[in-house]
Amino acid sequence: MTDTIAPEWKTSEWLNTPTPLTLESLRGRVVFLHAFQMLCPGCVMRGIPQAQRVAELFVGAPLIVVGLHTVFEHHDAMKVESLRAFLQEYRVRFPVGVDAPDPDGRSIPQTMNAYSMQGTPTTVLIDARGVRRRQYLGVHDDLLLGAELQTLLLEVDS
Amino acid sequence: MTDTIAPEWKTSEWLNTPTPLTLESLRGRVVFLHAFQMLCPGCVMRGIPQAQRVAELFVGAPLIVVGLHTVFEHHDAMKVESLRAFLQEYRVRFPVGVDAPDPDGRSIPQTMNAYSMQGTPTTVLIDARGVRRRQYLGVHDDLLLGAELQTLLLEVDS
Amino acid sequence: MTDTIAPEWKTSEWLNTPTPLTLESLRGRVVFLHAFQMLCPGCVMRGIPQAQRVAELFVGAPLIVVGLHTVFEHHDAMKVESLRAFLQEYRVRFPVGVDAPDPDGRSIPQTMNAYSMQGTPTTVLIDARGVRRRQYLGVHDDLLLGAELQTLLLEVDS
């Protein structure tokens, strides 16, 4: 799964950014990709807050936090109007893409499927060359996450 | 504000109950009325969990926990389909009424207005005779809340 | 165990009070007796903070919080000099008695033995007439504790 170029994400919409982001355009920076659903308690209670702290604490580092709204259940309940209000109320400032629905109507959206994510929250660490280095289901310990981010950040400088 | 008969709530829909509830039909029981919005962080993080603990810990007592979805902002983001998914994901089992929208299109729904609630979460304690005894904006300390509930519960028996 | 007059405590020393307290002298007030050891993690992390919140939140009520240092292990490690520093550092302001050592040299001190306490923290609720109404090993839920305190407090007024 890891140590290969991370698949380009497929999105239908972006929030918190004037223009859509592509993974390819982010080469040179470490990407902290946080896949979540706005009605997933583990995401709201722990995953999103961790992503927000990463964005705040590593400001100035060659790192970008990107959210991905990977809705795979309750699709009618988590449309983009609801997501927009959610991001505002929870003060999520980082860019968030909406994972593109499956063209054949399956419940799993396209990027979630391409990354073989098993649920939400899922965090993916992508290095500056675009290689997927780590992928976690659930919330990783802050100490270990800090260590793993630093490994990727130190590679950027060398 | 307090110590008068609590206004009957006005609702457009009910979840987690086979039939709509009226406040009047609950006479004889203490009513813990929890007004919330599903996208209000303070409600999700602290208010709803407190209401759930009250429901669990006082099971067997003459007390009912009733939720009221008092949407006063982001109306399109918190429709009943979203609320239904929210209740399922957060395992909220107590009955929840949807506060009826203002007929003239103002943002504050009818029950919220009748109770002069200033925001969410708001908790209202109504005694077994239907008298509104306490109303808090925000989340009250558990020790004090337990004490105030007990005052009302002991009146039921006497 | 409960519903009988609580045994008078036996103490060798008092801190945070100009004169020793006797249980009998506290008739007319609810007594929240918190038995702890200064090196017991559950006491430090949860029991003492709960007792402090009770003391703060019920100020003005006919209630007194009393600590009892019931050392039953590591006796040399928890002498009164250490306890005094502990109370200062943790800002414990309520009166604390030192449970009197067993005269025959057994490890369990006298009050702990008289109350049949099984460990620390133990909380005992004694009503205004001196009757032991509840005794918990461990830390009780704040909501239920608030309710039980209120039951005893309402009896004082009637």
Added chain:
Amino acid sequence: MTDTIAPEWKTSEWLNTPTPLTLESLRGRVVFLHAFQMLCPGCVMRGIPQAQRVAELFVGAPLIVVGLHTVFEHHDAMKVESLRAFLQEYRVRFPVGVDAPDPDGRSIPQTMNAYSMQGTPTTVLIDARGVRRRQYLGVHDDLLLGAELQTLLLEVDS
């Protein structure tokens, strides 16, 4: 302060290790030095638990967690008998040295003075060559701490 060889510690006693440790003997490993007092609430509530998590999560890495009991107040209250019981009750397994008292009777012990520590808890990160790289008063954020540890750990391998 940083980026010079860390002063050798001066200790009067060691716990949780069969033989005293010297800083010099730890060359080749990153040293996480945690200076604490057993009656300091910030140490007990946050500093010690963080040090324990570092020890657990980085097991297998070329890193050692070392405690230093730097008593600068309430000296009579925190003698070695009390410290020994504290370590047992809080399940602190890493080696802990007792900072040597000042020979002229001043309150600040020798290592605390040599490192110019301003209070407890203080954490010092020393790299594998013995250079003091970071020193924090208080508790550092886990994400940043993990990143800083990783910087030092990656240097060991290269």
